[in-house]
Amino acid sequence: MNLLASLFQSSIGKKLLMAFTGLVLFGFVTGHLVGNLQIFLPPEKINAYGLLLESLGGALWLIRLFLLACVVIHIWIAIQLTIENRAARPTGYGVDHTSRATLASRVMARTGIVVLAFLVFHLAHFTIRIGHPEWSEHSYRLASGTAVRDVYTMVVQGFSNVGVSIFYIIAVGLLSYHLSHGIVSMVQSLGLKNERWTRGLEGFAVIYCWGYFLLNAAIPLAILGWLPVLSGLIHR
Amino acid sequence: MVAEKPSKKLFSVTLRVWRQAGPAAAGKFVEYPAANVNPDMSFLELIDVVNDGLTVKGDEPIAFAHDCREGICGTCSCTINGKPHGPGHGIATCQLYMRSFQEGDVITVEPFRAKAFPIQRDLVTDRAAFDKIQQAGGFISVRTGAAPDANAIPVPKEDADLAMDAASCIGCGACVAACKNASAMLFVAAKVSQFGLLPQGQPERDRRVLAMVQTMDEAGFGNCTNQYECSAVCPKNITHDFIARLNRDYVAALFRTRFQPVSNAGGGGG
Numbered sequence: 001m002n003l004l005a006s007l008f009q010s011s012i013g014k015k016l017l018m019a020f021t022g023l024v025l026f027g028f029v030t031g032h033l034v035g036n037l038q039i040f041l042p043p044e045k046i047n048a049y050g051l052l053l054e055s056l057g058g059a060l061w062l063i064r065l066f067l068l069a070c071v072v073i074h075i076w077i078a079i080q081l082t083i084e085n086r087a088a089r090p091t092g093y094g095v096d097h098t099s100r101a102t103l104a105s106r107v108m109a110r111t112g113i114v115v116l117a118f119l120v121f122h123l124a125h126f127t128i129r130i131g132h133p134e135w136s137e138h139s140y141r142l143a144s145g146t147a148v149r150d151v152y153t154m155v156v157q158g159f160s161n162v163g164v165s166i167f168y169i170i171a172v173g174l175l176s177y178h179l180s181h182g183i184v185s186m187v188q189s190l191g192l193k194n195e196r197w198t199r200g201l202e203g204f205a206v207i208y209c210w211g212y213f214l215l216n217a218a219i220p221l222a223i224l225g226w227l228p229v230l231s232g233l234i235h236r
Numbered sequence: 237m238v239a240e241k242p243s244k245k246l247f248s249v250t251l252r253v254w255r256q257a258g259p260a261a262a263g264k265f266v267e268y269p270a271a272n273v274n275p276d277m278s279f280l281e282l283i284d285v286v287n288d289g290l291t292v293k294g295d296e297p298i299a300f301a302h303d304c305r306e307g308i309c310g311t312c313s314c315t316i317n318g319k320p321h322g323p324g325h326g327i328a329t330c331q332l333y334m335r336s337f338q339e340g341d342v343i344t345v346e347p348f349r350a351k352a353f354p355i356q357r358d359l360v361t362d363r364a365a366f367d368k369i370q371q372a373g374g375f376i377s378v379r380t381g382a383a384p385d386a387n388a389i390p391v392p393k394e395d396a397d398l399a400m401d402a403a404s405c406i407g408c409g410a411c412v413a414a415c416k417n418a419s420a421m422l423f424v425a426a427k428v429s430q431f432g433l434l435p436q437g438q439p440e441r442d443r444r445v446l447a448m449v450q451t452m453d454e455a456g457f458g459n460c461t462n463q464y465e466c467s468a469v470c471p472k473n474i475t476h477d478f479i480a481r482l483n484r485d486y487v488a489a490l491f492r493t494r495f496q497p498v499s500n501a502g503g504g505g506g
Contacts, residue, residue: 011460085418088351093349094265094318095318100468101464102463181462188479191483
């Protein structure tokens with residue numbers, strides 16, 4: 001088999017692709033969170049950041065295409081692996097026993113599906129801006145005088161809807177849970193793990209996932225006015 | 237049989253056993269009460285006793301795989317209360333004693349369940365898929381003849397220890413049976429690492445890992461999802477770190493063989 005066929009068809013190749021695309025998406029959601037946290041700074045910051053991203057032009061589209069390819073490969077291989085794994089045990093056990101597989105590791109497909117549904121909604125909502133044509137207008141003037149899209153107001157208005165905020169919090173919660181297995185698992189699949197540093201890696205995954213969830217959840221909660229200090233940082 | 241000690245209190249359990257007449261037959265659980273169980277009996281001895289009773293009654297005895305009964309051959313293969321090799325840690329079914337159970341327990345006994353391990357009868361499965369994987373690369377090629385001098389090839393102590401850990405795999409298949417996906421990765425990882433860690437295994441290292449993984453995939457095992465159920469039930473406590481090593485070795489072999497310079501030898505010297 002040649003290299004690409006081996007990667008896409010062998011069991012270990014597929015796991016490597018899952019791990020690599022997972023690593024890219026893990027990096028993306030981390031960067032995305034850091035960008036989002038600018039909502040707690042004056043509107044100037046996040047709107048200038050939006051302009052910075054859009055000024056990448058063709059490069060932005062290359063990055064988007066690469067991320068889309070990672071999402072598609074991650075999902076496509078996950079479906080194949082799931083089908084193969086189910087076929088590998090046609091008759092189940094009379095007694096179900098689990099020694100140490102975590103619940104997070106056993107519901108990866110289910111948490112992944114909710115995250116995918118959220119991703120589609122999120123792109124339609126904020127990137128394509130369905131139902132909110134006014135969000136596409138250049139209605140914010142930066143200190144430099146440049147008129148840009150008012151990302152800040154877009155986020156505040158978007159999360160002022162309680163339903164949207166609750167869906168968002170559930171989705172980032174499940175994404176954190178997905179990552180709690182994924183972070184440790186991808187390191188194993190890439191062949192870079194041993195017992196000597198597993199404990200440290202697992203500790204990092206727990207801290208990262210709780211941090212990721214709480215920081216993400218803080219954004220809609222602050223906008224809804226439900227957080228004592230952070231809500232005061234939102235400019236309306 | 238184990239000598240009966242007066243201090244040992246005999247007890248009763250119920251065996252709930254998977255009975256299946258043949259590979260294509262439908263199977264079902266059948267309950268067999270077992271009285272006067274000596275806590276020092278091994279689990280397989282209990283099946284022997286239950287089978288004696290069945291034979292006397294003219295019923296078909298429970299078919300189960302067993303051979304050495306001392307944990308080194310990897311033949312015994314029961315899943316007991318959902319766990320391959322039963323409730324113990326680091327033991328095979330033959331090393332499980334009835335003192336692990338209590339009066340009145342209902343003990344469910346099933347075969348290892350995997351598409352790649354078809355059930356032959358009752359608790360007996362065909363694990364020839366493991367033999368196929370071994371035949372694909374679980375060996376080294378050496379010249380036979382006089383025994384070489386000891387330590388002629390230096391091997392670092394750490395590598396020798398690790399290779400021995402991997403080589404302790406008895407090929408029982410509990411890793412497949414325990415895996416949520418019936419994956420054979422722990423077995424293949426152990427067999428690949430056993431040779432890959434030693435100098436004698438280097439000439440065939442890349443060929444070995446590629447061939448063994450390909451044979452594993454073709455046999456219908458599932459894929460590893462890094463849940464480590466395998467190493468939790470392994471009677472030899474083989475660590476899933478070998479799976480990480482297998483992943484690394486596999487991808488390295490893919491790239492090494494792909495980007496190897498092409499030799500122009502072999503054309504004959506005129």
